[in-house]
Amino acid sequence: MQITNKIMERMNHLKELNRPYIIGIDGLGGAGKTTITETITKELTFAGQKVLVIHIDDLIEEREKRYNTGHSEWYEYFWLQWDVQGIKEKLFEAVHEKLNHLHLKFYDKDNDRCYMENINIEQCNVILIEGIFLQRREWKGFFDYLIYLDCPKNVRSERVLQRDTYIGNINERLKKYERRYWTGEDYYLKEINPIQSADIVLNSESC
Secondary structure: OHHHHHHHHHHHOOHHHOOOEEEEEEEOOOOOHHHHHHHHHHHHHHOOOOEEEEEHHHHEOOHHHHOOOOOOHHHHHHHHOEOHHHHHHHHHHHHHOOOOEEEEEEEEOOOOEEEEEEEEOOOOOEEEEEEOOOOOOOOHHHOOEEEEEEOOHHHHHHHHHHHOHHHOOHHHHHHHHHHHHHHHHHHHHHHHOHHHHOOEEEEOOOO
8 A cells, every 4th residue: 555655654764763663543433444454554564664553442441431321322422432641641642751561451342441551662663553532632732643544434434334233223333323433433534624734635425
């Protein structure tokens, strides 16, 4: 992919970092972030880079911290779904402080509980972080390269409504997305404008 070449070019100019190069793959629900992440990871690995992939959805909080909190559902999704400050300190600041290990809190969705995991990054060249809302103000400044994946809303909506069968029937999925996810995404677009602030925007309906 051409984008991998751009990443490699940027990395060559930042060899003096003495820490892993942090790449963010941002985009709204159903934009195809996971597919792009897999492709870039394979190509970077083939080029000799040692890549650690972190899916931001693996770092969410237990349900009691993000549901039925008294806040609007969109607010719970944007502000309470993740421990924003904890991720800032344990992930982003830890990498910039050139620590050899990350001590991160992961979510076990089957048991609705979080557990701590120690990750050795001493030999890691690249940390590829994939997920939504990556350009929130608390995190944006820590990335070395930010990719925003922009797909039309009708394409994304069709994907997530067909994908997320765990929510219930199609009508239940639609109502939850309207109350929670799409409203949270609209807030992100309005307040952060991730398309404008990303290093590069990939536009594709086939992503």
